[in-house]
Amino acid sequence: MFDKRNRWIITAIMAVAAFAFAGITIILPLTGAFQNPQTTAASPSAQADLEAQARGYELVLQREPNNETALRGLLEIRFQQQNKEAIIPLLEKLATLHPDQPDYSVLLAQMKQEAGDREGAAQAYRSVLETRPGDINALKGLSQLLLEEQRPQSAIGLLEDTLKKADEVNQVQPGSIDVNSVQVLLAEVYFQVGQADQAIALFDQVIQNNPQDFRPVLGKAMVLQAQGRNDEAQPLFASAAALAPDQYKDQINQLAASPSPSASPSSEAEVSPEPDTAVSPVPESPAPEANPEPTPAGQ
Numbered sequence: 001m002f003d004k005r006n007r008w009i010i011t012a013i014m015a016v017a018a019f020a021f022a023g024i025t026i027i028l029p030l031t032g033a034f035q036n037p038q039t040t041a042a043s044p045s046a047q048a049d050l051e052a053q054a055r056g057y058e059l060v061l062q063r064e065p066n067n068e069t070a071l072r073g074l075l076e077i078r079f080q081q082q083n084k085e086a087i088i089p090l091l092e093k094l095a096t097l098h099p100d101q102p103d104y105s106v107l108l109a110q111m112k113q114e115a116g117d118r119e120g121a122a123q124a125y126r127s128v129l130e131t132r133p134g135d136i137n138a139l140k141g142l143s144q145l146l147l148e149e150q151r152p153q154s155a156i157g158l159l160e161d162t163l164k165k166a167d168e169v170n171q172v173q174p175g176s177i178d179v180n181s182v183q184v185l186l187a188e189v190y191f192q193v194g195q196a197d198q199a200i201a202l203f204d205q206v207i208q209n210n211p212q213d214f215r216p217v218l219g220k221a222m223v224l225q226a227q228g229r230n231d232e233a234q235p236l237f238a239s240a241a242a243l244a245p246d247q248y249k250d251q252i253n254q255l256a257a258s259p260s261p262s263a264s265p266s267s268e269a270e271v272s273p274e275p276d277t278a279v280s281p282v283p284e285s286p287a288p289e290a291n292p293e294p295t296p297a298g299q
Contacts, residue, residue, distance in 0.1 A: 134177030
């Protein structure tokens with residue numbers, strides 16, 4: 001079993017990799033207020049301005065409860081204020097207004113998970129998977145929730161079952177389940193529960209099936225690095241960087257330069273990651289406009 005730091009690193013980068021080609025939701029960038037609160041702290045005057053804007057949106061919603069411009073504007077403000085209690089009902093409303101779009105439901109599940117409502121979070125994730133069994137955001141969120149609940153076999157079973165039904169589901173609706181992305185998630189779970197050999201074997205399988213996909217190459221490199229096999233990991237980091245889109249190359253190179261488990265404590269402290277959160281670190285996408293329609297995730 002690997003130490004906590006190395007498990008966190010592989011979790012973080014695999015979260016990035018898993019979402020890289022899966023379709024990026026337009027809502028998740030709002031969660032940056034929770035990932036990096038030190039960068040979003042506002043002065044008292046700025047906070048007063050935000051609250052004034054919030055009251056304006058609330059007045060609109062009193063007259064028009066389904067006004068989406070007001071709902072999204074208020075949601076963005078509550079994220080900036082890190083007001084979780086106010087965020088959840090807004091997401092519930094938006095999820096109800098858009099039952100055919102999973103983005104709001106996935107983010108609602110993440111926020112409920114952060115708030116300690118694991119049952120509500122699981123229900124929200126599963127509601128997405130009932131109609132979109134291959135939604136990579138929901139699969140990622142639910143598998144991590146199961147791991148938090150010390151249910152590793154359930155997390156593994158969720159992803160294995162998804163892969164088993166992929167052919168049948170994709171025959172009915174082509175592209176519904178991205179097999180490579182689900183396999184990357186499953187390999188991540190294997191690693192998190194200490195089954196490194198299974199993780200490497202699955203990464204190798206994905207590499208063989210899709211040699212141009214940087215994600216399994218990066219995943220294998222991370223596992224080898226965590227095992228202290230840095231000489232084997234470095235060529236894979238280089239390959240992953242060469243295959244990856246430009247927006248990921250710097251991050252991959254930084255990970256390649258991270259100390260191995262045998263590094264000195266002082267060196268490890270210099271790259272100590274931020275505390276993990278329920279919201280996965282995903283690639284940034286453009287900030288939402290006043291009233292756009294959400295883009296389906298996991299397609």
